[in-house]
Structures are given as structure tokens and as C-alpha cells.
Amino acid sequence: MKMTGARILLECLKLEGVDTVFGYPGGTVINIYDELFSFKEIHHILPRHEQAGVHAADGYARATGRVGVAIATSGPGATNTVTGIATAYMDSIPLVVITGQVPTALIGNDAFQEVDIVGITRPCTKHNFLIKDVREIATIIKKAFYIARTGRPGPVLVDLPKDVQIATTEFHYPETIELRSYKPTVEGHPKQVEKAVSLLLTAKKPVIYVGGGVISGDAAGELRALAAKLNIPVTTTLMGLGSFPEDDPLSLGLLGMHGTYYANMAVTNCDLLVAVGARFDDRVTGKIATFAPHAKIIHVDVDPTSIRKNVRVDLPIVGEVKDVLSKMLKATEEQGDRADEFRKGVEPWLAEIAGWKEKHPITYKQTSATIKPQFVIQKLRELSDPDAIVATDVGQHQMWTAQFFTFTKPRTLLSSGGLGTMGFGLPAAMGAQAAFPGRQVIAICGDGGFQMNMQELATLVQNRLPVKICILNNNFLGMVRQWQELFFDKRYSQTCLELPIDFIKLAEAFGAKGFQATKPDEVEETIKKAFDTPGPVIMEFKIAREEKVLPMVPAGASLNEMVLNA
Amino acid sequence: MRHTITVLVENEFGVLSRVAGLFSGRGFNIDSLSVAPTNDESISRMTIVTRGDEQILEQISKQLNKLIDVIKVIDFTGGEAIEREMALIKVTAEDVSRAEVLRIADIFRGKIIDVTPKSYTIEVTGAPAKIEAILELLRPLGLKELVRTGPVAIGRGAKGWKG
Numbered sequence: 001m002k003m004t005g006a007r008i009l010l011e012c013l014k015l016e017g018v019d020t021v022f023g024y025p026g027g028t029v030i031n032i033y034d035e036l037f038s039f040k041e042i043h044h045i046l047p048r049h050e051q052a053g054v055h056a057a058d059g060y061a062r063a064t065g066r067v068g069v070a071i072a073t074s075g076p077g078a079t080n081t082v083t084g085i086a087t088a089y090m091d092s093i094p095l096v097v098i099t100g101q102v103p104t105a106l107i108g109n110d111a112f113q114e115v116d117i118v119g120i121t122r123p124c125t126k127h128n129f130l131i132k133d134v135r136e137i138a139t140i141i142k143k144a145f146y147i148a149r150t151g152r153p154g155p156v157l158v159d160l161p162k163d164v165q166i167a168t169t170e171f172h173y174p175e176t177i178e179l180r181s182y183k184p185t186v187e188g189h190p191k192q193v194e195k196a197v198s199l200l201l202t203a204k205k206p207v208i209y210v211g212g213g214v215i216s217g218d219a220a221g222e223l224r225a226l227a228a229k230l231n232i233p234v235t236t237t238l239m240g241l242g243s244f245p246e247d248d249p250l251s252l253g254l255l256g257m258h259g260t261y262y263a264n265m266a267v268t269n270c271d272l273l274v275a276v277g278a279r280f281d282d283r284v285t286g287k288i289a290t291f292a293p294h295a296k297i298i299h300v301d302v303d304p305t306s307i308r309k310n311v312r313v314d315l316p317i318v319g320e321v322k323d324v325l326s327k328m329l330k331a332t333e334e335q336g337d338r339a340d341e342f343r344k345g346v347e348p349w350l351a352e353i354a355g356w357k358e359k360h361p362i363t364y365k366q367t368s369a370t371i372k373p374q375f376v377i378q379k380l381r382e383l384s385d386p387d388a389i390v391a392t393d394v395g396q397h398q399m400w401t402a403q404f405f406t407f408t409k410p411r412t413l414l415s416s417g418g419l420g421t422m423g424f425g426l427p428a429a430m431g432a433q434a435a436f437p438g439r440q441v442i443a444i445c446g447d448g449g450f451q452m453n454m455q456e457l458a459t460l461v462q463n464r465l466p467v468k469i470c471i472l473n474n475n476f477l478g479m480v481r482q483w484q485e486l487f488f489d490k491r492y493s494q495t496c497l498e499l500p501i502d503f504i505k506l507a508e509a510f511g512a513k514g515f516q517a518t519k520p521d522e523v524e525e526t527i528k529k530a531f532d533t534p535g536p537v538i539m540e541f542k543i544a545r546e547e548k549v550l551p552m553v554p555a556g557a558s559l560n561e562m563v564l565n566a
Numbered sequence: 567m568r569h570t571i572t573v574l575v576e577n578e579f580g581v582l583s584r585v586a587g588l589f590s591g592r593g594f595n596i597d598s599l600s601v602a603p604t605n606d607e608s609i610s611r612m613t614i615v616t617r618g619d620e621q622i623l624e625q626i627s628k629q630l631n632k633l634i635d636v637i638k639v640i641d642f643t644g645g646e647a648i649e650r651e652m653a654l655i656k657v658t659a660e661d662v663s664r665a666e667v668l669r670i671a672d673i674f675r676g677k678i679i680d681v682t683p684k685s686y687t688i689e690v691t692g693a694p695a696k697i698e699a700i701l702e703l704l705r706p707l708g709l710k711e712l713v714r715t716g717p718v719a720i721g722r723g724a725k726g727w728k729g
Contacts, residue, residue, distance in 0.1 A: 118580065119580075119583065122580070122583065122584060122587055123587055123591050126634070127634040127635075130580075147634060179634070180637060181575075181576055181634060181635055181636055181637040182634050303632070304628045304631070304632075305625065305628040305629050305632050308621060308624060308625075309625060
């Protein structure tokens with residue numbers, strides 16, 4: 001049967017198992033929307049801004065592990081997706097973003113709402129396509145999903161001109177796809193795994209350092225088994241939070257700029273570091289020259305470019321982390337006595353770490369007069385469901401969440417780690433809630449980031465997405481203010497937001513509910529009220545205005561040069 | 567260190583831009599780049615001359631391989647390969663220097679491909695060092711214009727790149 005290009009696109013999405021798309025109509029996607037009008041298999045959510053649409057698709061992807069899909073029109077619609085795409089690219093999140101384009105005959109003519117979105121997004125997509133012939137749609141969509149979800153995942157953009165959407169052809173969806181130029185490595189090399197295990201078993205002070213790859217690679221179970229088997233402490237990056245239960249005695253929590261004292265000390269003093277699905281970002285390593293100076297480094301990653309990009313590596317293993325970790329576990333089990341010996345051998349190291357934990361635990365000073373943000377985060381954890389999903393924006397509240405929420409399950413923290421995108425939290429929570437209507441989804445925001453995408457309150461209310469929004473309001477762009485306090489002599493240039501916004505009235509204006517807490521003893525009650533109220537709710541906490549995120553490793557300093565109290 | 571890299575890519579639009587964008591976006595150098603389709607029309611072959619230490623070259627090679635349209639990357643440095651480059655050189659040739667230009671062109675097995683009362687245009691092919699050598703000799707006589715293709719490279723021996 002002949003179909004229009006627009007219809008073929010929807011059929012392809014359906015066959016890829018897409019149940020929800022986030023999109024915004026416009027002149028060059030109107031044909032897709034016309035087909036969508038009677039296409040009941042795909043649920044469409046209309047955000048109030050294309051950037052939020054892509055963040056929502058991203059949140060959907062992070063929470064589910066499936067490919068998120070967003071649609072935008074040409075020109076400004078397409079350029080509005082760029083921040084969302086770059087956010088997903090930096091964090092290796094699988095997305096397919098479909099943009100409308102002016103008719104092929106007009107491309108290059110500076111037509112109305114024309115922009116070279118393929119050119120613009122080339123450096124921030126895993127790959128992108130411009131479809132010039134209706135007969136190419138099925139194959140290209142197949143390729144787009146395949147590329148987005150395999151290897152190191154990432155966003156793929158497909159630019160679809162209007163005339164191609166209107167043209168008709170026979171629809172045939174290829175069942176499989178082969179790309180001679182794209183063959184990601186799945187299996188870790190057995191010899192390398194063998195060598196890695198031998199090297200590992202010689203260590204006396206080992207640490208496992210875990211990134212988002214363990215979550216996207218669905219390897220949290222293997223990680224936990226390996227750590228438990230060998231008694232190895234585990235520290236995670238922001239992206240890795242949730243991959244290892246933070247209530248496990250072997251957990252060191254977050255490392256890096258705002259990592260725990262004991263994680264940073266452990267990395268600095270370890271004799272062997274096993275990096276899994278992590279990329280040695282500058283926020284993690286601090287000064288490269290003094291990063292893990294005594295350690296042999298084993299690096300497991302699906303992306304060969306991550307290896308030796310920033311640090312020297314003694315033993316690289318390219319492959320999917322799930323495959324490599326399960327092979328390592330198996331090899332360890334075959335070692336029998338040596339593994340038991342190893343467990344015993346690391347006891348003094350674990351005792352040393354326990355000493356650091358006791359000396360400088362992650363903490364804060366609670367006062368009776370003002371609400372401390374850390375207290376709010378702890379209360380949120382205490383009062384929320386064990387499988388609650390938390391999305392954050394970027395800044396102080398993000399770091400407090402990372403330090404104090406105690407994540408125990410993969411895919412329960414959605415946060416922009418690489419790009420550091422303010423305004424990400426609310427729409428990402430929206431996407432996660434759309435994927436899991438029955439689960440508790442909490443967006444934790446600062447007052448700054450919240451204002452970057454607060455229009456999405458409308459989407460939440462319209463689509464009955466009961467996201468609970470926690471605003472830690474210090475009336476500052478807090479993280480920049482913290483830097484200005486510490487490194488710029490308290491010259492608070494343009495970081496005070498001054499205008500006090502009535503977030504309660506704002507919520508009500510959108511048809512949501514809002515509650516406010518100004519004193520510590522109101523925190524618990526406010527959270528309970530918010531969780532008990534159906535539909536989207538804002539809970540605003542007026543927090544201590546100049547509270548800082550500590551510990552802190554100043555940019556460019558070594559990990560063991562932490563500011564602990566300031 | 568100077569490296570000559572061959573990149574086999576899908577012959578599709580935008581590929582050159584992806585490769586060039588990769589180099590500029592990550593701060594890698596391109597000294598020269600030449601590109602054209604191969605005997606297989608669906609594949610284009612790029613020869614890129616770049617510079618960097620071992621770690622940078624490893625990244626360049628890996629990052630190129632990571633591009634979806636890249637089929638194969640070969641770093642010819644240190645291996646058995648032949649490099650050739652062509653230059654078209656317009657040089658001042660008046661009075662006494664006319665004979666000298668001809669002699670130099672002859673020594674380098676260059677061809678005169680255009681001639682006027684005031685100039686010769688020479689076509690010369692060879693390894694980049696040979697091109698440098700003739701330019702050095704011609705420069706004092708007055709170079710009016712120079713165009714170089716940048717080197718192309720091919721491995722020695724009976725095997726093709728597919729092995």
C-alpha cells in the first residue's frame with residue numbers, strides 16, 4: 001500500500017516500539033501532525049517550548065532506557081532543540097529528534113523558517129540525516145534508532161523536508177540493518193579481561209570508579225556482584241549515581257569537585273583504579289597530574305575514544321560494560337582461593353577508608369532559624385517512595401541532591417552531567433512521569449533553573465502529569481554566587497535574582513498547587529502535603545541564602561585539596 | 567610529528583564537513599587534505615596530513631573511526647607507503663632567468679604547461695620533500711603563484727586496503 005512520507009514516519013516509530021513522542025507543530029511538520037491526528041498508537045505530548053520537548057524525551061529515555069523521540073518544526077523550532085540535543089549528547093542518551101525542513105527545492109534559498117539544522121547539530125549529535133527522497137525514510141529511521149541505541153548511545157537527528165513528507169511510496173520497514181562503517185564493539189577481549197583480573201588481584205588498595213555507562217549499559221547488577229565478591233569500595237560520578245547502592249558500606253558516594261572527602265582520599269591513595277563506563281571528566285579528576293598518582297588504571301568503556309583521552313591507562317578494555325563486568329566476575333570466581341586472599345588483603349584499606357569516613361562525613365549544620373537545603377533533600381528521601389525518580393537542574397541544589405539523597409537504584413536520578421544544562425530538571429521529570437504515570441517523580445530545582453523552563457507547568461497540568469516540584473529558593477544563582485564568594489571576593493555580579501517571585505501564585509495560575517516552607521519545622525509537613533496532593537505541585541523552600549556546597553575541590557586543584565569548611 | 571592518514575568514507579554529502587568539523591572542534595591540525603571517490607564509487611578516500619604527539623594521533627584516529635560514515639582509518643606513518651603530491655607553479659621567467667627556470671624544471675622532471683613572454687607555469691609531481699626542493703630553487707627567481715594538491719598516499723605491496 002502506498003503511504004505518504006509523514007505516515008511512513010509514524011509507522012516506523014510504531015514499529016520501533018515508540019509509545020510517546022514530545023513535539024511541537026509548525027509549518028513544515030504540519031503533514032506529520034495531520035497523520036498523527038488519526039494515528040492512535042502514538043501518544044503525543046505538547047510541551048510549551050521545543051527545548052523542553054527534547055529534555056522531556058531525554059528524561060523519558062534516562063528513566064526507561066529506551067530511545068526518546070521529539071519532533072520540532074524547521075527554523076526556530078529546530079534551533080530550539082539544540083540545547084536539548086547537546087545535553088543528551090554529552091550524557092550519551094539515546095534520542096531520535098525529527099525536524100521538519102523546508103521543501104527540498106527551497107533548501108539553500110534562505111526560505112522562511114529555513115535553517116541548516118543538520119549542519120548546526122553535526123558536532124552535538126552521534127549522527128544526523130537529511131532525507132531527500134520518500135523512499136529513504138524507512139531505512140533512515142531504522143538506521144537512526146539503531147545508531148542512537150547501540151554502542152555508546154546518543155542523539156540522532158533526522159531532518160525531513162515538507163515535500164518528502166507529502167510524497168508517497170510503498171512502505172516496507174527493514175527488519176535488520178547493517179552499516180559497514182559502524183560496528184560497535186560489544187564483547188570485551190577475553191585476554192584483556194584475564195589480564196585485568198590478574199592485575200586487580202595484585203592490588204591492596206583498590207577502588208572502582210563508576211560512570212553513567214554502567215547505568216546505560218544496564219550493568220548495575222554485575223557491578224554490585226563484583227564489588228561484593230572482592231570487597232572493593234565503589235565511588236560514582238554524578239552520572240553514575242544509582243548504579244551502586246549508596247547505603248552499602250562499600251559505597252564511597254560521589255567523587256570529584258563536590259565529592260565526599262573519603263571518595264577523593266580513596267582515589268588519591270588507591271593503588272588500583274577500575275574505571276567502568278566513565279570518562280575522566282575534569283570535574284571528576286581535578287588536576288590530572290595528581291589524579292590517582294599511585295594507581296594502576298584499568299579502564300572499561302564501550303567507546304574507544306574515552307580511553308587515554310584524559311589520563312594514562314594501564315589496561316584498557318573496550319566493550320559493553322555488562323559483558324566485561326560479567327566476564328571479570330566469572331574470571332574472579334575461577335580464581336577461588338586467590339579471591340578470598342584478596343578480600344582479606346584489602347581489609348586494612350577498608351579500615352583506612354572507614355577512618356576517613358568518620359573524620360569527615362558528608363554533613364551540614366542545621367539551625368533552627370533557617371532551612372538548610374541539605375535537610376530538605378534528606379527529608380525528601382525519607383518521605384518519598386523507594387523507587388521515586390528524581391530529576392534535577394544544574395547548580396547547588398543538584399550537588400546537594402547528589403550528596404544527600406542516597407540513591408540506590410539505577411535510572412532514579414536524571415541530571416544533566418556533561419553539558420550542565422539549567423532548565424533541564426522540570427521537563428526531564430515531565431518525560432519520566434509520562435513514561436511512568438504511576439511512579440513518584442520529583443523535580444528538584446533552584447529558583448534560577450526553574451525559571452528557565454517554568455512554562456512546562458502548563459504541560460504538566462494539561463497532561464495530568466503529577467510531578468512534584470521542589471524549589472530550593474535562595475534567590476541567588478547559588479553556584480555562581482558560591483564561586484564569587486570563594487574566588488571573587490564576594491563580588492556578587494548579576495547572581496542575585498532580586499525579584500521575589502510568588503511561586504505559589506505561579507503554580508495556581510497554571511492550575512497546579514503550591515506550598516511554601518520558610519522554617520525548618522515546616523519542611524516535613526510541606527513535603528507530605530505536596531506528596532498527598534494529586535497532580536503537579538510546587539513546594540517552595542526558602543533556604544539559607546548563602547549556604548555552600550562542600551566539600552569543594554577548586555577548579556584545577558588536586559582531589560585531596562578539598563575545601564571542607566569555609 | 568607529521569602524520570599522513572588515509573580515511574575511507576561513505577561517498578555521501580556532509581562527510582567532508584563531519585571530518586573537517588571533527589578536526590576544528592577538537593583542536594587538531596590539518597596541514598593538508600585531499601579527497602576524491604575511489605574505484606568503488608560509493609567510497610571516497612581522504613588523505614589528511616596532520617601533526618601531533620602519539621596521544622593526539624591516537625585520539626585523531628579513534629575519533630575519525632567514531633564518525634558513523636568512516637569505514638576505515640589508516641595511519642601510514644612509519645609504515646610502507648608512497649606519498650605523492652602535485653604542484654602547479656607559476657614562476658617569473660624573463661631574460662636571463664628563462665633558461666634557468668627550464669633547467670630546474672627539467673631536473674625535477676617537471677613539465678611546462680603554460681608559457682608567456684614573462685612566465686612559465688610548471689607542473690611537478692613527487693613526494694612532498696621534492697616539491698619543497700623545487701620551490702626552494704624557484705623562489706629566488708620569483709614565484710607568482712603556487713597551487714599544491716596536498717599529498718595522496720597508498721600502501722606498498724600487492725595488498726589493497728581491504729587486505
